[in-house]
Amino acid sequence: MTTLVGGVVALLLLWLALWTVVARDAFLAVAGFVVYGLLLSLVWVRLAGIDVALTEAAIGGGLTGALLLGAVGRLRGTEVAAAAERSGAGTRVVAMVLSVAVSVVLALCVLALPEPAPTLAPQVARMLPSTGVGNPITGVLLAFRALDTLLEAIVLVIALVGVWSLAPDRFWGGRPGLRYMTDPDGILAYLARLLPPIGIVVGMYLFWAGADHPGGKFQSATILAAMWMLVQMAGLADAPRIDNRWVRGGVVIGPLAFVAVGVLGAWTAGAFLGYPDGWAKPMIVAIEIALLPTLVLILALLLNGAPARGGDLTALRSSRR
Amino acid sequence: MSFVIDAFSIVAIVAGLVFFLAGTVGLLRFPDAYTRLHALTKADNLGVALVVIGLLPQVGSVLAALKLVLIWLLVLLSSAGVSQLIARSVRRQGRGE
Numbered sequence: 001m002t003t004l005v006g007g008v009v010a011l012l013l014l015w016l017a018l019w020t021v022v023a024r025d026a027f028l029a030v031a032g033f034v035v036y037g038l039l040l041s042l043v044w045v046r047l048a049g050i051d052v053a054l055t056e057a058a059i060g061g062g063l064t065g066a067l068l069l070g071a072v073g074r075l076r077g078t079e080v081a082a083a084a085e086r087s088g089a090g091t092r093v094v095a096m097v098l099s100v101a102v103s104v105v106l107a108l109c110v111l112a113l114p115e116p117a118p119t120l121a122p123q124v125a126r127m128l129p130s131t132g133v134g135n136p137i138t139g140v141l142l143a144f145r146a147l148d149t150l151l152e153a154i155v156l157v158i159a160l161v162g163v164w165s166l167a168p169d170r171f172w173g174g175r176p177g178l179r180y181m182t183d184p185d186g187i188l189a190y191l192a193r194l195l196p197p198i199g200i201v202v203g204m205y206l207f208w209a210g211a212d213h214p215g216g217k218f219q220s221a222t223i224l225a226a227m228w229m230l231v232q233m234a235g236l237a238d239a240p241r242i243d244n245r246w247v248r249g250g251v252v253i254g255p256l257a258f259v260a261v262g263v264l265g266a267w268t269a270g271a272f273l274g275y276p277d278g279w280a281k282p283m284i285v286a287i288e289i290a291l292l293p294t295l296v297l298i299l300a301l302l303l304n305g306a307p308a309r310g311g312d313l314t315a316l317r318s319s320r321r
Numbered sequence: 322m323s324f325v326i327d328a329f330s331i332v333a334i335v336a337g338l339v340f341f342l343a344g345t346v347g348l349l350r351f352p353d354a355y356t357r358l359h360a361l362t363k364a365d366n367l368g369v370a371l372v373v374i375g376l377l378p379q380v381g382s383v384l385a386a387l388k389l390v391l392i393w394l395l396v397l398l399s400s401a402g403v404s405q406l407i408a409r410s411v412r413r414q415g416r417g418e
Contacts, residue, residue, distance in 0.1 A: 187405040194398070 006046060013039055024083060026075060030068040037061025050214035051137040054206070058222035066229075066303055132281030134212030141216070142284045146273045150262065153255045153291060156298045160251060164242055166306040173243035176304035182235045192234030199227035207292060211281075217288050221295030228300045239304045247297060254294030258287050330375040337371030340364050354411040358404045365400035369393055 016039065020032035037060040044053035075082075087095075124136055124144060131143040141149045167174075182188050203223035210216030231237045240247045261283055265274035275283045344364020351357045373393040380386050 187402050187409075191398070191402045198395070 026072045030072055034061050034065035054219045058219045063222055138210050150258045160298050160301055163306055171307040174307040174310035175241050176239045176307050180233050180235045188234045192230045192236050196227040199223055217291050221299055224296045225299035229303055242307050250293045250297045254291035257290030261287055326378045330379055333371050333375030337368045340368035358408055362400050362404045366397055369396045
């Protein structure tokens with residue numbers, strides 16, 4: 001019975017993936033992609049990868065879906081032209097050959113994987129008690145492979161800088177996007193008043209539970225950022241100015257604290273990002289606490305997009321002079 | 322006694338699944354956006370409610386049961402809220418048909 005259900009879900013996933021690729025309408029493709037993410041998180045639950053399932057649902061389905069929907073909105077004007085465009089037979093053949101070649105190489109790689117797959121899981125399980133955290137995923141992300149997590153946080157900051165740098169000069173330092181105008185007594189404003197307290201509790205619970213159970217800063221940050229976006233979309237609060245010192249400080253505090261802990265490790269434990277004996281858990285908690293505001297801010301600001309109004313005109317004038 | 326509880330669970334969950342099936346059929350077959358929303362929210366509200374009620378006797382702890390009820394209330398809230406928003410945007414764009 002479970003094999004049957006698993007087979008049906010796997011077929012559905014393949015079909016959805018194909019559908020998302022061939023859908024001509026960008027909005028429909030994004031809708032398919034979001035459903036694909038949610039279904040994929042169910043698969044992860046079945047494979048007992050609860051942490052991955054949470055991340056897939058929050059980041060893969062939710063956040064990426066929202067980002068792509070924003071992109072669809074911006075591309076609406078070009079969609080008719082894109083739909084009318086017909087690529088030549090040569091381009092099609094080349095594209096087809098390339099896709100098939102990549103698929104064949106990927107399939108060969110998967111078939112060539114050693115059996116049983118090489119694993120570091122026993123070593124992680126043996127060394128986990130020395131980190132003081134109970135969730136092996138958190139142990140790997142913040143102790144054994146902390147460098148990857150540090151680089152990931154830095155990549156997010158760079159991504160935000162990339163989005164901000166798309167702003168026209170006259171809006172630099174201003175607020176992203178258009179201000180949402182909605183009925184202050186409408187259902188959206190009602191949800192934006194009712195849900196954030198619940199969302200903040202769930203988000204902080206996920207954050208704190210991440211040490212010993214599935215969860216962690218990323219999933220938690222996505223929920224908190226979603227609550228903030230809800231408040232913004234309901235018109236109850238405006239997006240922050242990007243020249244706000246608190247915003248900029250919050251964006252960099254996580255990576256900075258991470259690097260500081262790493263340097264401290266080089267000094268006390270003899271290796272960059274090493275933790276001195278018995279101090280692993282407090283260090284990990286400190287990094288996570290510093291990363292949380294960074295992640296919430298970056299995820300929400302990525303959704304907000306580039307500044308589009310209320311730039312600092314005086315600075316612009318003085319620079320032109 | 323456990324047989325009675327299991328039978329209750331099965332009946333409630335199957336009844337919930339019937340609502341999901343009916344809601345899905347409605348979503349596919351109803352003629353316009355408003356009636357499709359009507360079908361969908363029935364599935365969300367009654368279907369999830371019955372499934373949760375069926376699962377309640379099966380969970381071991383009060384905490385887990387409270388979490389299930391909380392999930393049901395959140396689904397109720399989001400489906401009611403989102404269907405209002407969709408219906409409003411449909412009406413504003415005049416695409417009710």
